[in-house]
Amino acid sequence: MINTAVELAGIKLKNPVLTASGTFGYGHEYAKYFDLSRLGALVVKTLTLEPRKGNPPPRIAETPCGMLNAVGLENPGAAYFVREILPDLKQYPVPLIVSIAGCSVDEYATMARLMTAAGSIDALEVNISCPNVKAGGIAFGTVPEMAAEVIRAVRLNTDLPVIAKLTPNVTDIAGIAVVVVEAGADAVSLINTVTGMVIDIERRRPVLANQVGGLSGPAVRPIAVRAVWQVYRAVKVPIIGMGGIMEGRDALEFMLAGAQAVAVGTANLVNPTAADDVVRGIEEYLESHGISDVNELVGAAHGKGE
Amino acid sequence: MSFIVDAEITHNRKVAEGCYNLTFRAPEITGSAQPGQFVHLRCGPTLDPLLRRPLGIQGVKREQELVQVLYQIVGKGTRLLTAFEPGGRVNVLGPLGRGFTLPAGARRAALIAGGLGIAPLCFLYEELAEQGIAVEVFHGVRSAGQVSAHDLIPDGRVLMASDDGSLGYHGSVVKMFEDHIGLETFDFFFATGPSPMLRALGKLAEQHNLPGQVSLEERMGCGIGACLCCNCRTKDKDEDGWRYSRVCADGPVFPVEEVVWP
Numbered sequence: 420m421i422n423t424a425v426e427l428a429g430i431k432l433k434n435p436v437l438t439a440s441g442t443f444g445y446g447h448e449y450a451k452y453f454d455l456s457r458l459g460a461l462v463v464k465t466l467t468l469e470p471r472k473g474n475p476p477p478r479i480a481e482t483p484c485g486m487l488n489a490v491g492l493e494n495p496g497a498a499y500f501v502r503e504i505l506p507d508l509k510q511y512p513v514p515l516i517v518s519i520a521g522c523s524v525d526e527y528a529t530m531a532r533l534m535t536a537a538g539s540i541d542a543l544e545v546n547i548s549c550p551n552v553k554a555g556g557i558a559f560g561t562v563p564e565m566a567a568e569v570i571r572a573v574r575l576n577t578d579l580p581v582i583a584k585l586t587p588n589v590t591d592i593a594g595i596a597v598v599v600v601e602a603g604a605d606a607v608s609l610i611n612t613v614t615g616m617v618i619d620i621e622r623r624r625p626v627l628a629n630q631v632g633g634l635s636g637p638a639v640r641p642i643a644v645r646a647v648w649q650v651y652r653a654v655k656v657p658i659i660g661m662g663g664i665m666e667g668r669d670a671l672e673f674m675l676a677g678a679q680a681v682a683v684g685t686a687n688l689v690n691p692t693a694a695d696d697v698v699r700g701i702e703e704y705l706e707s708h709g710i711s712d713v714n715e716l717v718g719a720a721h722g723k724g725e
Numbered sequence: 726m727s728f729i730v731d732a733e734i735t736h737n738r739k740v741a742e743g744c745y746n747l748t749f750r751a752p753e754i755t756g757s758a759q760p761g762q763f764v765h766l767r768c769g770p771t772l773d774p775l776l777r778r779p780l781g782i783q784g785v786k787r788e789q790e791l792v793q794v795l796y797q798i799v800g801k802g803t804r805l806l807t808a809f810e811p812g813g814r815v816n817v818l819g820p821l822g823r824g825f826t827l828p829a830g831a832r833r834a835a836l837i838a839g840g841l842g843i844a845p846l847c848f849l850y851e852e853l854a855e856q857g858i859a860v861e862v863f864h865g866v867r868s869a870g871q872v873s874a875h876d877l878i879p880d881g882r883v884l885m886a887s888d889d890g891s892l893g894y895h896g897s898v899v900k901m902f903e904d905h906i907g908l909e910t911f912d913f914f915f916a917t918g919p920s921p922m923l924r925a926l927g928k929l930a931e932q933h934n935l936p937g938q939v940s941l942e943e944r945m946g947c948g949i950g951a952c953l954c955c956n957c958r959t960k961d962k963d964e965d966g967w968r969y970s971r972v973c974a975d976g977p978v979f980p981v982e983e984v985v986w987p
């Protein structure tokens with residue numbers, strides 16, 4: 420009997436495969452293609468206090484083995500989510516992780532309170548890649564003090580496990596991980612998208628209406644694996660690794676680098692059953708390599724006593 | 726309901742310069758496909774290009790379980806499609822999106838297409854003809870030699886327009902249609918094509934109070950309504966008067982009066 424179950428900040432997951440926020444909607448679009456209870460956990464699109472329209476089109480540009488997106492956190496807002504979407508999500512027998520964001524520390528705190536009060540949510544993922552309006556739009560997650568302040572505010576307003584989602588657009592991602600853990604994060608997830616741009620040489624303008632966007636997909640995978648490796652050496656809390664996971668073998672790279680769990684993102688856009696395929700790929704690897712427990716792989720690439 | 730199918734390719738033939746007809750067997754798709762819906766194709770097993778490509782359904786042959794699409798080479802993805810050979814497989818997700826709907830009581834319809842926008846209108850033409858609705862087709866192309874409604878709908882009433890005057894009316898298909906609405910009356914129109922053409926048609930429809938539906942295009946990610954990458958503006962009751970809709974799931978077909986043109 421092979422064990423694929425992992426524990427993440429006190430939540431028991433039947434396997435280490437999650438969905439990456441923003442690439443899986445609120446779940447039901449994908450329920451038509453596979454049984455969502457196959458997932459370790461469901462992570463939904465980031466929510467903010469008020470509804471947001473997001474950026475004008477075009478919001479997407481393809482790049483070699485990747486894509487840029489500038490959706491701009493379009494979402495229906497916290498109240499609508501709790502009233503209209505959450506009751507529906509409860510039907511899926513799978514742990515639910517809600518991603519929250521804000522343009523101020525107060526908004527993060529309010530979101531944490533509202534989502535905790537809503538019930539039936541297993542953990543909060545805090546998307547700290549958002550611009551801080553008071554600090555002239557610098558992303559919270561790029562300045563250690565600002566990142567810590569957000570996590571502290573969320574920690575004070577919830578008893579749910581808090582997962583800090585880190586941006587790779589920093590010089591020292593391990594340093595950010597250390598301060599958010601000190602501020603109370605029970606786990607960290609990484610990486611969010613890598614900032615980038617594509618220019619249309621005929622129009623001589625950026626392709627995206629927002630000009631810059633976030634790069635994701637296989638093109639970013641080595642950046643993400645390296646980030647997980649560094650963060651694993653810097654903090655003790657569990658890591659959720661993501662960035663370009665298309666199949667089981669990609670997920671295993673992340674686990675070997677130190678991720679306790681993984682999330683499938685852009686691959687869902689290419690193939691609606693991608694997350695399920697990753698679950699199966701991990702199972703097959705364990706079987707074919709005679710490994711009885713997936714937890715044995717976590718961090719194994721670091722070797723012993725190094 | 727939509728499906729992921731590794732469909733067997735039966736044809737992949739050049740039908741005009743840079744333009745191909747791809748046919749594949751997919752009973753899951755022929756079973757429920759409606760005119761105006763699209764399929765989302767992988768261009769091959771490689772990671773570059775990564776994303777699927779949306780193509781409108783040109784027609785289905787239900788008895789033979791065949792789906793037809795018509796595509797134009799514009800970039801890497803569509804160029805890769807040309808390498809597909811009969812007997813091989815293409816990974817298809819579909820049918821997707823909301824197609825055309827026929828308003829009750831419509832007796833005379835105009836179908837207006839720009840370029841390869843004619844493809845999904847071929848499928849619609851068949852359905853309308855079956856229901857005994859009188860249809861006139863207005864099709865605009867760049868010049869003679871491109872795929873034309875004359876060839877695709879040989880038994881239909883077709884008027885062609887070309888940008889260079891080498892085929893039919895010299896000028897835009899919207900202008901040709903405008904000249905016509907003085908001569909004939911239509912209860913309804915259905916239109917597909919590039920966005921500048923649809924925008925011009927939208928303005929015309931507003932001036933003449935013409936009801937109709939338009940099929941919009943936007944770059945897509947998932948194609949199933951989850952990633953929010955394919956947004957377009959539609960009218961709404963909120964203070965701004967508009968909201969973003971998803972071309973892939975709320976469309977691609979929208980009532981013309983609901984679209985807020987860029």
Ligand SMILES: Cc1cc2nc3c(=O)[nH]c(=O)nc-3n(C[C@H](O)[C@H](O)[C@H](O)COP(=O)(O)OP(=O)(O)OC[C@H]3O[C@@H](n4cnc5c(N)ncnc54)[C@H](O)[C@@H]3O)c2cc1C
Nearest residue numbers: 778779780781795796797799800801802803942943944945
């Ligand atoms: C609902 C829908 C139905 C469509 N039906 C057809 C059809 O029946 N026949 C057909 O030939 N084409 C159709 N298209 C357009 C087709 O999807 C694009 O031409 C194709 O994706 C381009 O891929 P590429 O890799 O060859 O080009 P790329 O190298 O990706 O891009 C080349 C150029 O094509 C344009 N483009 C790229 N992706 C899209 C896209 N998803 N939608 C619109 N433009 C795009 C861009 O402006 C870009 O400059 C449809 C698009 C949509 C959204």
Ligand SMILES: Cc1cc2nc3c(=O)[nH]c(=O)nc-3n(C[C@H](O)[C@H](O)[C@H](O)COP(=O)(O)O)c2cc1C
Nearest residue numbers: 439440441465488546610611635636662663684685
């Ligand atoms: C279309 C799209 C939308 C996204 N939206 C969000 C979001 O709302 N919140 C968030 O934390 N991350 C968001 N992300 C980032 C992903 O969750 C993930 O961190 C990143 O894409 C890297 O993983 P991937 O390469 O597997 O996609 C989005 C990514 C994409 C492609």
Ligand code: FES
Nearest residue numbers: 946947948953973
């Ligand atoms: S392409 Fe993903 S929502 Fe339309």
